[in-house]
Amino acid sequence: MADDLTEYEFPFPPATEDSIAMRDGAAANRPAGVPESYDQGKSARWSPKAIADVHAMSQLGRYQLRGFNTFSTRMPTFDDLVFVPASMTRLPLEGYRESCETETVLGDRPGLVSNPIRLAIPIYVASMSFGALSANAKAALGYGASKAGTMTCTGEGGMLEDEREASNLLVYQITPSRYMLDLEHLRMADGIELVMGQGAKPGTGGVLLGMKVSERVARMRSLPLGVDQRSTVRHPDFLGADDLQVKIEELREATGYKIPIFAKIGATRPRYDVAIAAKAGADVVVVDGTEGGTGASPEMLLDHTGIPTMSAVRAAREALDECGKSGEVSLVIAGGIRSGVDAAKALALGADAIMIGTAALMALGCNSPRYFEDYEALGTSPGRCHHCHTGRCPVGITTQEPELEERLDVAGAAERVARFLTAMTMEITLLAKSCGKSSVHNLEVEDLRALSLEASAFTGVSLAGIDRPFTW
């Protein structure tokens, strides 16, 4: 048959088009059988968001830029894993009574580092710069962490006096831009972190829009007031692994072999990157998954670069095992950790310690339902706000505007951070004890089962019930 040509004729008069279209009793503007979706435009490819993105970019003439973290719905999550506590084969500990060790030591290399970092809990507050965050926010994180017996990290904007005073333990970041980096500040730090990348935008430098480059921020970064700061991503004085080794030695010489050196990478090829960082001499390797937050980033980098935290942990731990560095080099994991449950699963997958960034901001009051009219002015609402990049944070966390910053009460926020860290730790120890572990660091892959083929394939964790990992 040639397409829709047919010679056949019915032995009765041909039907009217109205009859064929079933117009009798149908809606006036649509024959029965024509799907409603024609009106609603349910294209999977050209979703309302995809269309709006084109409209926005065609007006702005640049990529979209925003804060917070990925909105991708395709990330596997720690919710795809469950613990399998002790029962007959193992003995649980009393969850409400018995003690469980939480002390976490980073950079414990006798004979090399004289002052390793001793944390009371296996969690600390991630690097977030003064600039991205207000001074009040930095101080509150510092005091909260100190009360919980743990530490904070400066981020790339230099060492803020308020934070150094607040934090009993403070890691000082060296990013490619080297804002305010000198010997005096190196020697004030309890650890030094060389940043090779971050989870939110691996392979790309930081962004701080002009609205947040206040007088104090500009002075600390030696930048002109109000510029849209876009930082470098490549370090100015080392390129590869061999140079990194020399750089680490320089930092040890500068700080008298006292404090541990961290190397932070965005999760992309953790199996190789972690091995290289460990071999180059880092005491602590920090792997930041793609769910990691940011004060500002080109949006598509958040959604389309890097690999999920859950999948990076196993590869990182296996890399350390394979090069014989486990036990010598500590592994810190970050990126989208929301609770003690997530943190416990990361510990079981192989992390020695966990960093929280966005979760710590939530404890400060990020997205809390107050100052509704200010959320509305940003075109958002509490619980959905991701406007850190604008510097108009309704609750005073990601802003440099004094009247907004005042809304963050340091004492109250610090107490919430301390309580949140304590609550997270209680969640971890409860899970550990149910698995029969007297130390949170004894959690292991065997304590987990995967609820999805994907989670099993990403992590090598055995599938629930069948007790075998998904393999090809």
Added chain:
Amino acid sequence: MSEVEILAGARPIREVNEAIRSAVARGDDVVVKDTRSRHNLAIGLGAGARVRLEGSVGYYCGGLNCGARVEIQRNAGWAVGEAMSDGEIVVNGYAGMSAGTSMLGGLLHIRGDAGPRCGVAMKGGDIIVEGKIGYLSGFMAHAGRIVALGGAGDACADSLWGGEVWLGASPKSLGVDTREIEPSADEVSSVEALLESRGLRRPEVDWRKIVSAQRLWHFQSRDAQAWLMI
């Protein structure tokens, strides 16, 4: 005060630097012999320290200097004087890549040529290069002054935030977002005074002063409302 000789050779660098530091603490001047282009020599020394390295050195020599006077008899590897905040470093030969990286203050004087990315991410202080500086020199520098008597390679002063690059001869090319401006008489005398303080007189030089064109200071779309569209 006397002069103390310290042998670098194949000794662990930690031991060599410890020897340098204790001699400096005693108030002695230090001469380091048999340098063998070793990395990380004379790191993080403070005011009052005087160290002469007899030979060539490797990476980061004089790094994080806070006031010491460090003299390198021959050539220096990558990032000599990196993150220096004060003091004076003299390289009598050539300097490798990234000389004076992110330095905040003080003076770095290179008598030969400097490699690429000289003064990258610089935050203050002065770099004098009697020869020429390599490609991408001054890349994303914030402040401070680079004075290169022998000119520059490609992409000179690329993406400068602030600061100045002074050239005594033509660059191979200028980097993005740069502007060559006519220096004022006062500015020229300030550079000449700096050179004279180093025993250099160049009255005949037709100076080329490169600064930021400031177009990369902002995204072109600067309307704050535009950031709220997302």
